[in-house]
Amino acid sequence: MIATNGPRTDLRRSRAPRSVRLERRLPRWGIVLALAIAGAGVAAAADATVTFVDGGVNIRTEAGAVRRADFGSGVNGGDRVITDRRGEAELDLAAGGTVRVAPDTVFIVSGTPTGESQSRVAAAVGSFNFRFRAVAGNEPRVGSTTSVAGVRGTELVVYVASDGTTRYEVIEGRVEIDSDGQTVALGPNDGVEVRPGRRPGQVFSLLERPIDYAVWNSGLIDEFLSSPIDSIQGLAAEMHALIDEVERRAPQSDAVSEKARQxxxxxxxxxxxxxxxxxxxxxxDVLTPLRIAARAEFVSFRFVVLSALSLDQYILSRLAAEIEAAYFFDPDASVLSEFRAVLDGVRARYERIVVPRLVPSDV
Amino acid sequence: MKRTTITLILVTLAVAVVLSGCDLFGTSPKQRLEQFVDDANASPRVEKNLQDHFSPEANDYSSMNTSGYWENSFFDFADRQFRLGSISVGDADSRHPGSRTATSSITSKVSPTARPLRAVFVRDGMDWVIRELVITIGESTEEFKNIAPNGVWSIR
Incomplete structure (x- = not known):
């Protein structure tokens, strides 16, 4: 606000906007230079880097902070790249691979837990194209929160539907899929779908079954709504398997930590x-090696805990919302009650066994 | 005259920054390491504060916000009285382009012998954060060789 009365003429100058006052003291190119000096520190070096972004793309850190993805942004272990309906991103991975993240996708890079030799890249929901180009033997494990593939010098596309169904399409190289005790090997132009808690489906040729993700996902949601009990039972089986793993590893991890404490x-x-x-x-000779072993055990254990968290956050919660919406006007429907019973059952166990192993900043 | 003086100052500053590679803005590698050790000594400890000193690219990053992680490390809360020796900041680590390295030594309440420490830092905006931290602790006995072959406690 600028005073207009006579006696306040001097005040007018001192009350001019701050930016105007600054401009009067420094030449314009001086400001540019100062900004350039300040900006010199901004350039970030990252092992996993965003090399292309279009539309709405955000990066959510494990701590929950959200920032806009931009060229040169680092995508790191535990971060999620989240694309909206029109968003797309391409990432260069530290391990040498390239990932193209499709619209409507939550993409996770889990890094390499100490003591393990492979990093992990996965979609919680949505799809991504992965191409690995570095020396063989160091490839990440690729997949979703409900299924994982080992890859060898490969380019493949992974789609994860809202119900947890994962579809693998191999463009180049070889992929092995393990699920429910069965292993399936895929070569170039092969595809397979894996439903949560089920064995891999029949291998098919990509040429015979091309995919439009939105249509595929929508179709799976429709299938889910037509038989929600089957779907929730499959997902519950998946979650129970993760909880079993947490239960199995917890005493192991605790025991090694206890040894180190003693x-x-x-x-x-x-x-x-x-x-x-x-x-x-x-x-x-004693304490340090024990601590190193205990830490390796703990980090591997944490990965399973966080996988269970992702399954609950991105799949189970979403499907619960879908079915509640579908039966909004028929809340007494028996299928809804049955669905809730299965979900409540697995969640009760999840809350009893997994949640105590989380820390506040995980959620 | 005034304009010329200001211009000269700005140019001198720019040249100083370029020639010395000094960090005018943000947290320097030395500051980062010192702050990490300060937070490791803090009581009560907030594990999230320790995690924030590291690059999310560090392999164990997702576990660094837990007490279970740090109690199985050199920086166990029970061992605090961590002291850094003089810190020497050097060039990039060849595995991490654009990084900086620092070497120092560290002691704790239970380890009064100074252990060699080496850290690699990467940029996070205007700040440097820890990408790797390696503390060398003698050599392991035969019994534990397969667990910790070099007696090296590290975050990579």
Missing amino acids: AREQLDAIREKEGDAAAEKHFT
Whole structure:
């Protein structure tokens, strides 16, 4: 606001907008130079980098912070690339692969847990095209929260439907799919669909079954709504398998951590009784290796916990919303009650066994 | 005259930045390492604060917001009184283009012997964050060789 009265003429100058006052003190190109200096630190180096973005594309970190994806943005272990209906992105992976993320997709890079040799890339829902070009033997594991493929010098496309069904299409190379105890091998132009908790379906030729993702996904949702109990039972089986894995690994992880804790407690006693040299030897030769082993176990365990979280957040919650909407005017329908019973059953177990293993910043 | 002086200052500043590679803005590698150790010594500890010092590209990043991760590391909460030696910041690590490295030493309440420490930093906006942190702790005994072959505690 600029005063107009006579006595306030001097104030008018001092109350001019800040940016105007700045311009009067520095030449315009000086501002540009200052901004250039400030901007020099902005350029980011990242192992996994966004190399193309079009439309609405966001990156959500594990901590929950959301930022717009841009050229050069880093997509890192635990981050999710989320594309809207018109969004697309292309990423260069640290492992040497390239990923093209399609519209309407939640794409996750899980990084490489310590002690494991392979990183993981997966879609929670949606589709992506993956091409791996680095030296064979270091390829990531690729898939969804409900199924995973091992790849060898490969280009493949992965679609994940809202009901958790995963469709693999191999463009180049070889892929092996494991699900429910069965392994299927795919070559170039082969495809297969894997329903949650089920064995892989029949291998088909891509030329015979081309796909439009929206139509495919919509068709699967319609199939889900026509037989929601079958779908939820398959997903519940998948979630139960993850929960079983959490239950199996938890005592293992806890036991190794407990060993490391005991070794830590012994250290003080050793120092008191036997002196610094003995304590140093205990720290180097006993405590440190135990801690390294315990940490590796813990990180692998965490990955299973976070997979269960993703399945609940992106698949189960979405399908629950779909069926509640479909039966909004018929809340007493028996199929809805049955669906809820299955979902509540698996969620009760999930909340009892998995949720205590999460930390607040996970959700 | 005033305009000339300001121009000269800006140009000098720009040249200084280019020639020295100094970090005028954001958190430098040295500051990042010092802040990490400060947060490791803090009581009560907030694990999320420790995680925030690392690049999300670090392999164990998704576990770094948990106490279970850090209690099985050199930076166990029970061992705090972590002290860094003098920090020397150097050139990029060849595996991470555009990175910076730092070497130092570190001690703790239970490890008064100074252990060599090496860190690799990458940019996150205007800040440097830790991409790798490696502390060398002697050599393992034969019994544990397959678990920790070099006695090296590391985040990669």
